[in-house]
Amino acid sequence: MITLDPIDINDSKIKRTAELAKALGHPARIAILRLLSERNTCICGDITDVLPLAQSTVSQHLKALKTAGLIKGEVEGVRTCYCLDPDGMIELNELLAGFSKNLITLYNKNCC
Amino acid sequence: MITLDPIDINDSKIKRTAELAKALGHPARIAILRLLSERNTCICGDITDVLPLAQSTVSQHLKALKTAGLIKGEVEGVRTCYCLDPDGMIELNELLAGFSKNLITLYNKNCC
DNA sequence: TATATTCATCGTAAATCTACGATGAATAAT
DNA sequence: ATTATTCATCGTAGATTTACGATGAATATA
Numbered sequence: 082m083i084t085l086d087p088i089d090i091n092d093s094k095i096k097r098t099a100e101l102a103k104a105l106g107h108p109a110r111i112a113i114l115r116l117l118s119e120r121n122t123c124i125c126g127d128i129t130d131v132l133p134l135a136q137s138t139v140s141q142h143l144k145a146l147k148t149a150g151l152i153k154g155e156v157e158g159v160r161t162c163y164c165l166d167p168d169g170m171i172e173l174n175e176l177l178a179g180f181s182k183n184l185i186t187l188y189n190k191n192c193c
Numbered sequence: 194m195i196t197l198d199p200i201d202i203n204d205s206k207i208k209r210t211a212e213l214a215k216a217l218g219h220p221a222r223i224a225i226l227r228l229l230s231e232r233n234t235c236i237c238g239d240i241t242d243v244l245p246l247a248q249s250t251v252s253q254h255l256k257a258l259k260t261a262g263l264i265k266g267e268v269e270g271v272r273t274c275y276c277l278d279p280d281g282m283i284e285l286n287e288l289l290a291g292f293s294k295n296l297i298t299l300y301n302k303n304c305c
Numbered sequence: 306t307a308t309a310t311t312c313a314t315c316g317t318a319a320a321t322c323t324a325c326g327a328t329g330a331a332t333a334a335t
Numbered sequence: 336a337t338t339a340t341t342c343a344t345c346g347t348a349g350a351t352t353t354a355c356g357a358t359g360a361a362t363a364t365a
Contacts, residue, residue, distance in 0.1 A: 086243065087242075087243045087245070088224045088243045090220040090223075090244065090246075091220070095224055095227075096220050098223050099217065099218055099220045099222070099223045100218075102214045102215070102216075102218040103215070103217075103218030104214075105210070105211065105215075105218075105292075106212075106215030106216075106217075107215070107352090109202050109353095111202075111207050111214075112200045112202050114292075114296060115292075115295075115296075118296045118299040118300050125312090126311060129312090131198065131199050131200045132199075132200055133199070133202065134202075134353095134354080134355095135354070136312070136313095137313080137315095137355065137356075138353070138354055140313060141313095141314095141353075143312095144314095145352095156312090158311090158361085158362055159312075159361065159362040160311060160362090161312065165296060167300070170293075170296050173293045173296065173297075177217070177289065177290070178289070178293040178294060180223070180227075181285045181289055182286065183227075184226060184277060184285065185282045185285075187231055188230055188277050188279070188282060219322090238340090246325095247324070247325055248341090248342070248343095249324080249325065249326075249327090249342090249345095250323070250324055250325070251342095252343060253322090255343095256343085257322095268342090270331085270332055270333070271331065271333060271340060271342080272332090272340090273342065
């Protein structure tokens with residue numbers, strides 16, 4: 082029997098990691114991020130055109146990504162230009178990818 | 194104006210990446226995975242003791258992680274032994290961490 | 306000025322998630 | 336054999352998510 086310290090699931094790092102993961106937790110949002118990363122120019126309403134979703138739904142997903150700090154949106158006249166947020170990308174790599182990497186590093190293969 | 198190819202958000206790689214991210218998208222599940230990675234021995238019911246959640250809730254989170262292929266659970270008498278699933282860890286690194294890494298690599302800083 | 310385009314937001318229905326207590330099955334301990 | 340422990344599952348309430356159409360504000364175009 083092992084005694085373990087209690088875990089604070091309100092720890093800000095844990096919460097932020099989960100928040101970032103949650104933002105990636107829908108196929109449409111994965112597709113949007115990949116799209117934004119692959120284009121040299123910002124994609125505006127074109128995002129809606131390439132996804133099999135209504136405009137309002139895409140707008141909702143964009144908002145989720147923006148709230149999570151993964152993308153930025155700038156109004157350009159009647160359009161809005163979206164692109165990846167470098168700060169969010171860095172966090173994504175440090176927290177989420179870092180977490181994932183640590184799991185393997187720490188994992189004891191003789192466990193089960 | 195740029196014309197883009199339609200995106201299939203039912204693409205299996207996109208869907209699996211989102212599925213893995215979704216599994217990480219709750220602080221309790223992040224905490225559980227970290228806990229499992231930090232111990233040399235398998236954790237059994239002790240997980241409930243260190244989380245501020247009811248036993249049934251923890252069991253639900255464990256099931257979510259198991260369904261996503263991130264952990265394994267083996268019954269040991271009256272207890273169940275949980276540990277990370279190596280296959281899931283590999284997928285996590287290849288798909289999710291890989292995706293995160295690609296975003297930065299492909300990202301054009303001259304965008305916005 | 307009138308019309309069209311773009312996109313955010315509102316309202317809403319259906320699905321999913323999160324949490325809990327209660328229950329029950331399986332095993333261990335007395 | 337009886338009792339205690341461990342954990343999964345059920346039922347359920349409340350919150351959140353996801354999807355859509357409708358609407359409206361802002362800007363561009365005719």
